[in-house]
Amino acid sequence: MGYKILIADDHETVRHSVQANIKLRYSDSIIIQANSCKEVSEEIENQNFDLLILDLNMDHINPLTFISEILEKHKKLKILIFSMYAVETFGVRLMKMGVKGYANKEEPITNLMRGIDNVLNGFNYWSSQISSLLVDQLENNQSTNLIDMLSDRELEVMLLLINGNTQKEISNTLSIHTSTIATYKNRILEKLNLKSFADLVLFAARNDLII
Structure with missing residues (x-):
């Protein structure tokens, strides 16, 4: 069966690799590539896709806000995340938003293909760890994952900080005052x-947040 699939990643080699693997499995599929959030928005406005495979680190745009906007306009669009971030970073938030699955770029490509198979066939693709974290939140109204304690904006600021952006650069990116960045x-x-930024960097390294 032929599907229409949009692959969104700002690395050309990643897009081509994913496309080649999909073509081996679904040879009749139509595959479109996008290298920016702007291109993703344009493509999904102009045509319907069975699946969007989306990287979370494009254009310094908050991925949670971007995905929320996509799903608000295109409620039937199935989204599968393919990212370097550990699934625990965004997993529970994305699951609650309606994203169908998550595959990590550091894992074998077979995991991504398994996720694609699941989502195209009407199933989700989440690790058992994310399911457990979600159950913890629902049962205890609190997550055992410290990252889930952060607001979406705090998470966004943290990721920019630990990946080498200065407070001034973050201020320009997010259009907020540098003093607000310090507060966050x-x-x-x-x-x-x-206790310190050095502790934060160490925490980030241990949780695979630095990319």
Whole structure:
């Protein structure tokens, strides 16, 4: 059966590799590539897709906001995340939003293909760990994952900080004052029970947040 699939990633080699593997499995499929959030928006406005395979780290745009906007306009679109971030970073939030699955780029490509098979056939593709985290939230109204304690904006600021952006650069990217960035930074440290930025970097490294 032929599907129409959109692959969105800002690395050309990744897009071509994913496309080649999909073509081996679904030779009749129509595959379109996008290298930016703008191109993704344009493509899904102009045609219907059976599946969007989406990287989370494009254009310094908050991926949670971007995905929320996509699903608000295109409720039937199935989204499968393919990212370097550990699934625990965004997994519960994305599952609640309606994203269908998550595959990590550091895992074998067969895992991504298994996710594609599942989503195209009407199933989800989440690790058992994410399912457990979600159950914890629903049963205890609180997650055992510290990252889930952060707001979407705090998570966004943290990821920009730990990946080498200065407060001024983050201020320009997010269009907020540098003093606000400092406030977010202090909140992040407090919620994660950390004392310094060095502790935050170490926490990020241990949780595969630095890409």
